Amino acid sequence: MGSSAACGFPSPADDHLDRPFDFNELLIRNPAATFAVCVAGESMTGAGIYPGDIAVVYRSRNAVPSCVVLALVDGEFSIKRYLVRGGQVILHPEPRPFLTWCS
Numbered sequence: 001m002g003s004s005a006a007c008g009f010p011s012p013a014d015d016h017l018d019r020p021f022d023f024n025e026l027l028i029r030n031p032a033a034t035f036a037v038c039v040a041g042e043s044m045t046g047a048g049i050y051p052g053d054i055a056v057v058y059r060s061r062n063a064v065p066s067c068v069v070l071a072l073v074d075g076e077f078s079i080k081r082y083l084v085r086g087g088q089v090i091l092h093p094e095p096r097p098f099l100t101w102c103s
Contacts, residue, residue: 033060037070037077044068044079046094055079 028034039053047068049055055070063069069082071091080091 027056030058030060034058037079039079043093043095044081045096047081049079 024031035057037055037057039049039055040051042051049068057070063082065082065084067082068079069091071078071080071082073091078091081094083090083092
């Protein structure tokens with residue numbers, strides 16, 4: 001993303017970019033409050049989060065209803081959808097729905 005991608009001959013100026021593209025500049029707002037975790041388990045595949053994915057976590061953000069959070073539950077981390085219903089916090093999994101075939 002350091003330059004545009006034309007559908008034609010490459011620009012000779014692309015060989016002289018000022019500096020390499022840094023994904024940290026795009027993804028990390030607060031480095032002191034940011035870390036990454038490797039996803040394990042399949043409870044969030046319905047939300048597009050799969051085992052082996054890397055989740056970027058911002059500790060400085062407050063959870064809002066319907067967002068995906070990394071929660072500490074009974075001493076273990078879990079990634080779930082954060083919901084509030086009737087004043088109760090619900091950490092909701094989103095597994096991929098099973099397909100049923102009718103004959």
